[in-house]
Structure formats: C-alpha cells, structure tokens
C-alpha cells in the first residue's frame with residue numbers, strides 16, 4: 001500500500017466516523033420538512049421535500065420585460081425613488097435605488113405600498129443576486145406578500161432545489177408552481193400577478209377566498225388558484241384574520257440583495273361597470 005493509499009483509507013475512515021457521529025452521509029440532503037402538518041387536499045406535508053419538483057421550462061429571452069404601464073395603472077416604481085413605499089411601521093423605505101432598480105438592504109425590513117388595492121393586476125420585475133450565495137431558502141429569497149399575508153415566493157430557483165412549496169413562484173407553504181420558469185442569477189425576470197382579495201360578510205363569515213394567477217417570464221404558474229389562507233412558515237394557512245379587501249403590496253427583506261424594477265398595478269374593475 002502506498003502512502004497515497006494509506007492517506008485515502010484514512011480519509012475514508014474519517015468519513016465513515018462522521019456518518020456515525022455527525023449524520024454525514026452520501027444520502028441526498030433532505031430539502032424540507034416531514035414533521036409539519038399535511039396540506040389539506042394533498043398527501044404532502046407543509047414544505048415537504050419529497051413533493052415532486054416542478055418541471056423545468058426555459059423561458060423565452062423576454063416576455064413583458066420593461067413593459068410600459070398602461071394609462072390606468074398606478075406606477076409603484078419607475079426606477080427613480082421609493083416615494084410610493086414605506087416600511088412596516090410607516091417610516092421611509094431604506095432600500096437602495098440606483099440604475100433604475102431598487103435593491104434590498106438586508107436588515108432594513110420589508111417594504112410595502114402606501115396605497116392599497118383590492119382586486120388587481122400587478123406587473124413587477126426582479127433579479128436574484130448575480131453573485132450566488134447560500135443554498136435552498138437562503139439563496140435569492142424575497143417574496144411578494146399581499147397584505148403581508150399571502151405570499152407569491154421569489155427565490156433563486158435556477159439550479160437550486162428547495163421544498164417545492166417554497167420555490168420561486170410557489171404560493172408559499174401551499175402550492176408549488178406548475179413549472180419552474182426561473183432565469184439564471186442576475187437576469188431580469190417578470191411577474192404578472194392577478195389577485196382577488198378574500199371577502200368576509202358582516203357576521204365575519206368568509207364568503208370568498210383569495211385567488212391568484214401568476215405568469216412568470218411568460219409561463220403560467222397558477223391559474224386563478226384559490227389560497228388556502230395566509231402563508232405562514234411550517235403551518236397550514238388560514239383565513240382567520242379578517243381584513244378589508246383593500247390591501248398593501250409588500251416586498252420581503254429576507255436578507256438577500258434582491259433587485260426589483262418596473263412595478264405597476266391596475267385595479268381590475270367589474271364587468272358592466274365601466
């Protein structure tokens with residue numbers, strides 16, 4: 001046995017020691033949770049790592065990227081300033097604005113619109129950091145949280161597996177996207193989000209669940225999908241927290257320097273009520 005072989009065997013023995021003592025193993029890493037509640041109507045746990053990974057589809061180079069706002073839209077961010085945004089306590093938003101985009105400054109908190117909207121069409125573009133750091137939920141994480149409650153996940157899901165109900169475009173903790181339409185780190189990606197608020201009657205009875213349609217880089221991820229409730233971590237969402245239909249739109253600070261640009265929203269209105 002050469003000294004090289006001895007060294008190799010030594011490394012193998014250290015590795016097998018690690019198996020017994022620290023849980024190191026060649027088994028694939030667990031992606032999520034199996035000790036969380038079952039998502040109603042499915043066989044899967046909340047954040048189940050064994051849930052099927054959505055099919056990967058390469059989107060076209062551009063879909064609605066840099067789409068100008070139509071005449072009845074409220075422009076929430078035109079690349080210049082954060083005047084339409086504030087932090088959760090109503091203070092000035094502290095994220096960075098440069099070169100036509102805003103960037104999360106980790107630790108300054110999530111930001112939300114000052115205006116509120118009930119049933120709306122939202123256009124938004126984002127880019128995950130071109131310098132890749134972290135894995136799973138720690139890589140390029142943000143989110144669009146309607147009323148701070150109903151999340152459409154934003155994550156770097158390009159070659160980055162995580163539990164499917166937490167990947168990019170997932171309705172967090174509830175429904176994975178129909179496909180994985182993610183672009184590589186640093187590239188601009190588009191979201192079209194059509195959202196209808198939940199409604200309660202005067203006695204507090206839920207009469208309409210929130211629903212959402214999401215188009216990511218030109219691919220439908222959800223089609224008028226009803227939320228099961230809000231989007232808590234490791235729990236099943238509920239509609240227990242009654243609120244007004246008009247809601248703010250929040251962008252999540254999850255500590256990663258995510259970028260956003262070209263954000264506008266328009267109310268859906270109603271048929272026969274021009």
Ligand code: MG
Nearest residue numbers: 141142143154
């Ligand atoms: Mg998130």
